[in-house]
Amino acid sequence: MTATKKAHPYGGKMTFWERTYLPEVFRGMGITIKHVIHNLLHTSEMPTVQYPEEHRSYSPRFRGRHRLMQRDDGSPRCVACMMCSTACPADCIHIVAGEHPDPAIEKFPETFDIDLLRCVYCGLCEEACPCDAIRMDTGIYEIAGTTREEFFVSKEFLLNNKSDGTEV
Amino acid sequence: MVKVTIDGRELEFPEGTSLFDACREARGEALPHFCYHPDLSVAGVCRLCQVEVEGMPKLTIACNTGVREGMVVHTRNERVKTAARQILEMHLINHPVDCPICDQAGECGLQDQYMNHGLYESEVDKDDKVHKAKAEVIGPHVILDKERCVLCSRCVRFCDEVTGTGEMGIFNRGDRAEIGIAPGKELANNYSLNTVDICPVGALTSRDFRFKKRVWLLKSTASICPGCATGCNVRVDHEAGRIFRLKPRYNKEVNGRWMCDIGRMTYRGVHSEKRLDGPMLRGDGDLAPVSWSDLHTFLAERQVGLWISSPAQTLEEQALLAALGEQARTSGGVSTAGRGDGDDLLLHGDRTPNRTGLEWTDLQQHDPASLVALVRETSGAVVVHGGDPAETAPGFLAAVGGRALIFLGTHANATSKAATVVVPMSVWAEKDGLFVNKDGRVQAVRRAVARPEQAVEDWRFLVDLWSAAGCADAPAGLPALRRWLAERVPALNDLDLNALPAGGLAPATAPAGAGGDE
Amino acid sequence: MELVVSSLLKIAFLLTVILGLVPVLIWAERKGSAFIQDRTGPNRASVLGIRLGGLVHPIADVMKLLFKEDFRPENAHRFLYALAPFLVFFIALLTYAVIPFGDFIRIGGVEYQLVVADLNVGILYVLAIASLGTYGVVMGGWASNNKYAFLGAVRSTSQMISYEISMGLSIIGLMLIFSSLRLTDIVAGQGGAIWNWGFAMQPLGAILFIVAVFAETNRNPFDLPEGESELVSGYHLEYSSMKFALFFMAEYTNMVIGAALITTLFFGGWNIPWLTRSVIEGHAGTILPVHLVIQAVVMGLISLLFFRRAARERDKFGDARDREPGFMGVVTALMALGAAGSFALKPWAIGVDAASIYATLLQVGAFVGKVVFFCWVFIWVRWTLPRFRYDQLMGLGWKVMLPLALANVVLTAIWLAIV
C-alpha cells in the first residue's frame, strides 16, 4: 500500500493501486480519524483560542489603535507639523492646524482625524512624529463599529484613548 | 576679462564680477549663503560664503570680493568646509530649531545648509538658548519670529533699497541682537511679502499662508498674476484643487524677483463663495438652475446684437469674441473699469491683466456713457463676457431693458444678478490662455487647479457658440486656436504661440528679451 | 384501516428518525470537521448555558433561516424557482418508503412488517426515485437565472447520468445472488453470520456502489455541482432563507438515504451478525441483563467524565455556561441509574412477547446504528479527500466504474452458474 512512495510525484504513469485511489483514500481517512480521536480525548489541548474570553498575548511593540499624547495640562502634545500625515502611506491622517494663543506653543491641531478604516497600521506615523505625540502602543486591536463614521476618530477620541488594551 | 582658477578650473569672467557669482558658475551650485541676494546690496554678515583665496592669510567671503586676474580659489577643501560648518553651528546656537511648527520647514535655507554642510552634533542644550519673541504680528501680511532670525539683514536691505520704506532694522548687539520693526511703524508696504520670500529661514512668515499647508505637499504651476497690467510672473502653489499661495517667478524683463501683496492675494477670488456654480436661466422672475441642453437651446434661439468682452479675459477669448461679433457689434467693455492707483515699482494703475489684448483684437473700449449709447443703438441679445458693466456703466441695465442679457462670468455681481442667462466660466487659474501686459509682452497663464464642476472653459464655450452659429472651421483644441490667433492678430503674425518661452515674448523685440526662471 | 394506521405510524417513525438525524448530522459535520482540523468547532449557541457540545447550533440556524429574507433574484422563473427546493426535499424523503428498518414487530399476536411499502421491485423504485432528485437541482439551477447556478445544475446532471449506470450495474450482482428485487428479501438473505452480508459476497459491487452513492448524493469528493471555489456554491447559489434550508436538509436527507441503502444492500440491513431473531428471543433472559449492565457502566463512566470536567472548569466562563458539564453529568448519571434501576423489573425473567419486541428493538437499533455510522463515513470522507477535477470525475465514472461494474455482473453470473 505504499505505492505513492514511488518516484513520480508529478506526471508519469500511476500504478494500478493508485488508479483505484482506494489505498490512499483509506490512508487519508486513517489520518483524519486519528485527529478526531486525539482531539476528542484531549479537548483541553486544542490550540483554538476561545476568543472573547481568551486573548492572544501580543508583543509590547504591537501596533494597536493610535493615541495622541497629552501635555501636562491635557492639551495635545501634537504641534500639527503634518509629519505623520506626510509619512502616512494610506493618507488617512487629516489635520487642520491652528494658531495657538500661547506663542511658545504657536501651532496646534484644531482637528486631528484618523480614518481607521484606511489605516494600514504600518506605524510610520508614530515613527515620523518629531514630538512623540502620536503612539500606537494602546494594544487595542478590536476595532469594530456599525457605521463608517465611527472609524473616523477625532482628536478628542485619540487624546482619551485608553492604553491598557482592555477597552474594546 | 579676467582669468580666475576656481577649484582647479580656469575660467574667464568680465571685470567686476563678484567672486560669489563666479563660484556659482564654476561649481554649478551657489556657495552656502544667507545674506547674499542678487537684487540687494552686499552685506557680508552671515560669513557662510567663505572661500580660500591663495595668497590671502585668512578665508574671505566671496560675496564681498571681486574677481581679480590670476586669482586661485578653493571652495571645496577641508578648510572651507570646516569654516562653513562652524559658522553654521554659530548661527544655530540660539536657533530654536522648532521646525515641526515652523512654516518655513521644507524650504528653509538653514535646513538645507545643515543637511549640506552641517550634520554635526549640537553642543548647545535646548534650555541654554537665548529666547526671543515669537509670533509677533508686524504688519497686515507678515508675522515675525525673532528667535528664528539668522540676522542676515536681507529684509532690512529690501525695505531700504527696494521699497525705500525702511521699516525693518537690527537692534542691540551680540547675542541679544535681534531683528525688529522701527518703533511706531508696521510693515505695511505693498511689497511686504517679498521679505517673507527672501528671508532664508522661518523668521518672517506670511499670515495668509501660515499653517495652511506644509510646503512639500504643494505643487507648482507657472502662471501670470492677473492683478494688474504689469503681468508679474508667478508660481501658483496648490494642492488637491486648492490654491494656497502665489510666489513671484523670476523674469528680469517684467518683475525681477518680486511681486506685490495685492497680486499675491488675487488667488482668493478663485475659491470665493461668490463663484457661479451652475448654468442658470431666468424663468418667471428668478434665475433658476437649468440644464446645459436647455441653455444651449435658449442661446440658439437668440439673435445677439452686441458682444462685450473685458480686459480680464485672455487674448484667445477676446479674439474669439471679436470673431463671434463680426456680424453684430462688439465692445471691449468699460474703459474705466479696473483702474486704480499704481506705484513706480510693479503695481500698475490698470488692474486688469490684458487690456492690451483688447487693442490687439480690435475690441474698442467705451466709456460708461458711450457703452450705454452703444447698447441702445443695437437690438437683440447682449452678451457680456467677464467684467461688470451693470456696475461700472450706470444706465447699462436700463439700456438693455427687456432684451436678453447673457452673462458669461465667474463671480456673482450686479450684471449676473440682472442677467437672463448665466453661464459659469473659469477663472485664470483654471484655464490656459495668454495675457498681454502693458508693454505688449505675451505671457501664458496655465491651468493650475480644476474648475468648479459645472463651469466651462471659456474658449471652448466660445468655440462651441461659434460653430453653432455656423462657422465650419472654428479652431478645435488649444494649439489650433493659438495658430488661428497668431494669424488673426497682426502683432503676433510670425510667432509660435504654442511654444512661448517661460518668460513670455514681446513681439517687438522677439525673440530676444525673453526672461526666464533663474 | 389497520393498514393505514400502521403505515402512518411507520411513516411517522421514519420521518422522526430522519428529520431528527438531520440536525445531528449537521452537528456531526461541523464538529467532525473541526476535530479533523484540530479546531473546537461550534460551541457558542446555548440554551440556559446548555450547549450540548454545539448541538444547539442547528437550532439557532433554523431560527435564523426562518427569519431571514426570502430573496428571489430578478428574472428568476417564479414557479420553478420556488418549486425546486421542495421537489428536492420531497424526493429525498420518498425513497425511504421501501427501506426495511426492521424485521417485524409482534403486537397482540399480529406481526407488522417494519417497512412502509414492501414493493417487489424495491431496488428499481429506489433507483428511479433517487435519480429524480436531479430534476430539483436542475430546476433550481436553471430557474435562478444565474450562470454559476446553471453550471452547477449542468454538472449535477452529467454526473448523475454517469454514475447512475454504474450504480445500477453494481447491484445487479446482488440481485442475482438473492434472486429478488425486494429489499426485505435481500435483507433477510443477509441474516446469520457476517459473511452472509452483501459486502462479503459482492466486495467489488459494494465498493462501486458506495462510490456511486457518494456521487449521487453530490458529496465530496464528488461535490462538483456546488464547487464553491469555482461556482460560488453551485445550484443553490441564489437561494436564501427556508428555501436554502430545504436544499441543505435535502443534502443531509440524501446522505441518510445513501447510508440506509448501503446498509440495506451490503451491510445486512437490520441484521445483527449471529444474533438472529430466534437467538435473541431464545436467550433474551441473558442478553437483556448483559445489555443493561453494559449500558449502565458506559453511561456511568461518561457521567464521571462530565463531573470531573465540571469540577475542573468551574469558573471558566463566568456565566451560565459553567453549569453545563454538571448538567450533562446529571443527565448521563440518570441514564446510567435508569439502566441499573430496570433490574428491579427482573429482566432475566422476560416474557415471550416482550422478548420478541426486544428483538425488534435491537434490530431497529442495529439498523439505525449502521446508518449513523455510514453517515459519519460520508462526513469523514468529505473532510479527508480533495474534490475531483471534472475530467477525473468523468474518467472515473465511465472508464473505470462502468467496466468494473459490468465485469462484476459477468463474474457473479459465472460464479453463480458454477456453484
Ligand code: SF4
Ligand atoms: S499607522 Fe500607517 S497607515 Fe495608519 S495612520 Fe499611521 S502612518 Fe497612516
Ligand code: SF4
Ligand atoms: S507628526 Fe506628531 S506632532 Fe506632527 S502632526 Fe503628527 S502627531 Fe502631531
Ligand code: SF4
Ligand atoms: S527657520 Fe528653518 S531651521 Fe529654523 S525652525 Fe524654521 S524650518 Fe527649522
Ligand code: SF4
Ligand atoms: S528676518 Fe529673515 S530676512 Fe530678516 S534678517 Fe532675519 S533672517 Fe534675515
Ligand code: FES
Ligand atoms: S553670503 Fe557672503 S557673508 Fe552672507
